[in-house]
Amino acid sequence: MAALTLSFIGAALSGLTGPAVADVVGEREYMVACAGCHGESGLGDGPFADLLNIETPSLVGLSQANGGAFPFEAVLMTIDGRDNLRPHGSPMPIWGERFQASATSQRGETADMVARGRILSLISYLRSIQQ
Template identity: 55%
Template structure:
């Protein structure tokens, strides 16, 4: 494994090993890079690209409230990943699992890339859990 591949693999484990505060920072950075352009900086669905998309952009800060106060972690993970058939808001949402894996696979290999995907998706989900109203 190359040095960069090792770094990708190590970053995938960040949400699991560094504790909630640092994992939230990693998740927030992932959110800014992957989600904010559509969902907005605060997760309210008011990103600069939201008006260009054919389906209403959901308010990500109300996921727990819409689920009787419990954050739907597994569903959120599946929607972000997108590879399990569970798709977000009518399906124009990118399949982040494929995108993350394609970026990581050349250096981390298939198995290492899958670790990267899971770490990045989990970091995003944990961040979304942290911004619930």
């Protein structure tokens, strides 16, 4: 049920903002939060990738690796990280916590709403760069 709800929310938000707006905001978010490890093109070749003790994955083949369908829920959970039980020291930052801690709003959104919006923008951008 949660997967269906999350997929519905993502689809609804994409429809409200339009893919072009979400992709521009998401690309900007990606360049700040993700490109350091995953590279500007999403191929896993960012300037910090060699400093990690794991292979940094390419993000442009997520749909291909999932039978042609973009794995929305898996990407959401991976980026957010707040609901995943990860071993201590996981190399992937918990962006949900970081985005929530830095959230500001002038329109009354909660910190969680701001964090989810930033994550959904990232997901929209990642969907747009699939090969």
